[in-house]
Amino acid sequence: MIRKPIPQSWRVGLGVASFLLLIGAYSYLSHRQLEENPDDRSIPSWSRLWSDGVVRVFTPNEHTGEVWIWQDFQATFRERLLAGMLVGVGVSLLVGLLMGCYDPLEAFFLPPLAFLAKIPPVAMLAVFFVLVGSGFEMYVTMIAFGIVPVLAQSIYHAAKDDVPDELLHKAYTLGASQMESIYNVIYKQTLPRIIDGVRLQVGPAMVYLIAAEWIAADVGFGYHLRLQSRLLDMSVVYVYLIVLGAVGFFLDFVLTRLRLWLCPWYGH
Amino acid sequence: MTDHVLECQNVGHWFGKTRVLHDVNLKIVRGEIVAVVGPSGCGKSTLLRAILGTHPPKAGAVLMNGEPVTSPGRARGIVYQRYSLFPFLTAQENVAFGPMLDRTTLPFRFLRSLGAARRMHKEHLNLAAEMLEKVKLGNALKRYPAEMSGGMCQRVAIAQALVMKPQIILLDEPFGALDEATREELQAMLLGLYQENLDAKRAGDPPPYTILIVTHELHEAIYVSDRVAGLSQYWAWDQAGHVSAPGATIVYDAVAPVFHPDEPREFGEFLEQREEIRSTVFEPEVPELPGKHLRFWKEIEAGKGPGVLSLSE
Numbered sequence: 001m002i003r004k005p006i007p008q009s010w011r012v013g014l015g016v017a018s019f020l021l022l023i024g025a026y027s028y029l030s031h032r033q034l035e036e037n038p039d040d041r042s043i044p045s046w047s048r049l050w051s052d053g054v055v056r057v058f059t060p061n062e063h064t065g066e067v068w069i070w071q072d073f074q075a076t077f078r079e080r081l082l083a084g085m086l087v088g089v090g091v092s093l094l095v096g097l098l099m100g101c102y103d104p105l106e107a108f109f110l111p112p113l114a115f116l117a118k119i120p121p122v123a124m125l126a127v128f129f130v131l132v133g134s135g136f137e138m139y140v141t142m143i144a145f146g147i148v149p150v151l152a153q154s155i156y157h158a159a160k161d162d163v164p165d166e167l168l169h170k171a172y173t174l175g176a177s178q179m180e181s182i183y184n185v186i187y188k189q190t191l192p193r194i195i196d197g198v199r200l201q202v203g204p205a206m207v208y209l210i211a212a213e214w215i216a217a218d219v220g221f222g223y224h225l226r227l228q229s230r231l232l233d234m235s236v237v238y239v240y241l242i243v244l245g246a247v248g249f250f251l252d253f254v255l256t257r258l259r260l261w262l263c264p265w266y267g268h
Numbered sequence: 269m270t271d272h273v274l275e276c277q278n279v280g281h282w283f284g285k286t287r288v289l290h291d292v293n294l295k296i297v298r299g300e301i302v303a304v305v306g307p308s309g310c311g312k313s314t315l316l317r318a319i320l321g322t323h324p325p326k327a328g329a330v331l332m333n334g335e336p337v338t339s340p341g342r343a344r345g346i347v348y349q350r351y352s353l354f355p356f357l358t359a360q361e362n363v364a365f366g367p368m369l370d371r372t373t374l375p376f377r378f379l380r381s382l383g384a385a386r387r388m389h390k391e392h393l394n395l396a397a398e399m400l401e402k403v404k405l406g407n408a409l410k411r412y413p414a415e416m417s418g419g420m421c422q423r424v425a426i427a428q429a430l431v432m433k434p435q436i437i438l439l440d441e442p443f444g445a446l447d448e449a450t451r452e453e454l455q456a457m458l459l460g461l462y463q464e465n466l467d468a469k470r471a472g473d474p475p476p477y478t479i480l481i482v483t484h485e486l487h488e489a490i491y492v493s494d495r496v497a498g499l500s501q502y503w504a505w506d507q508a509g510h511v512s513a514p515g516a517t518i519v520y521d522a523v524a525p526v527f528h529p530d531e532p533r534e535f536g537e538f539l540e541q542r543e544e545i546r547s548t549v550f551e552p553e554v555p556e557l558p559g560k561h562l563r564f565w566k567e568i569e570a571g572k573g574p575g576v577l578s579l580s581e
Binding site for chain 2: 164165166167169170172173175179180183184185188191263264265266
């Protein structure tokens, strides 16, 4: 039956089962591959994955004392992704809200945003190279350029369509100024949509960042993934992919909690 | 001297070639509850928007204290049928929202953690709690609009308008989406406000609530108001020299009986008036020039009005 609810225990059980299925499928494929060729490194066994992957990636280097993945994590997430998202979200918020409030700004910004949203940012890498070089600024520009056209448009639609004129008129009768109408009514009411929009852009932002790091970086997840893929060191690659997934999952979780905390009224 | 709160002076409005309002004249006195009725599509909402100030009329003017209304402002409160509350605020915050916007500035509110701002915020919340107590919602302060029934939301919306003490409160089909029992309760609430008006008038004070209610329910119009105005596109405009329909105008204006909220409802009492309004305002087939049924001011002069106007000035 369509939409027939299931008990919570079933829900959890099925979720765990799907993960177990993935693990089982991997184990089977790895076993079959190693039976054919014991030296194969494309689908390593769990023990190899641990010794060649996890241990190597998380153990400090004997000479420098640095941990690979920690260095990459710092570069990719704490510096590049954070800065890129902050700039991208800030610009989108400003442009999106103003477009939703004022028709002239909507007319001015909408065509270029709709156009830019259609160009894959990865394809514009050469342009970013030329404009801002290949350093930290390039990653920030890449992420910001990638998410602004989509995020600004979604904030603009939320600001324009989610807040009925009646509520704005009512705010005026309660003595609201224009700034107060924007902040206290439009921004407050669209906040959950904004947070959801940001949440949905974390994935694409990571795609752009990893792509840029793949090409230009000397530290970071993208850089190491490229290096280890070339060496066919799949144990390391799989560990990196799992960490990437886990970080993405964590960010998603944090933003969902943030929405629940800031907008308890939403979703009733 | 009669204390006019609001005056529609030869108000006309049209959208392209579609004529909506023609020469609408209506003077509302402080303390009145005026019901505006009319067939669907006659321009009731257009008139309300003109009065609210979101869509000023294209001809004539809406005047408040002699000044034309050109934009919505805090002198006129509004309660809509839908979208009546801010969904991101609790009942209490919704009511406190007006005083907060009115009495504090945006930068000041960012300092909410500081003593003065916090005290002020608390003051507004207390005021809101008092107001919600008045509309019998003292137990729902912390509920969000999505957690309340339609009737509760409309009560909060009325409290939200009342707390601002505007010169006039506009109600746009406020009880249209509610069930019969809730509607009756809220109608009784309006009658309670009218009783406060009468008490104030008797004590020599200006009556606190002036209300204009737009409704399509004739019983409701006669029951809650002390005056019913009928807006209709059905009148003999050809006799007035127009070659095409010029839009709706006021074709009926008369006093309505005033009921006490605790009185049992005797709809039989106003059957006659109901029939008169139906045939004058809603009937397309018997057009006549407006005038015959515009008797409100004559009735007041003759001392017929039972409401705030009849009490000695």
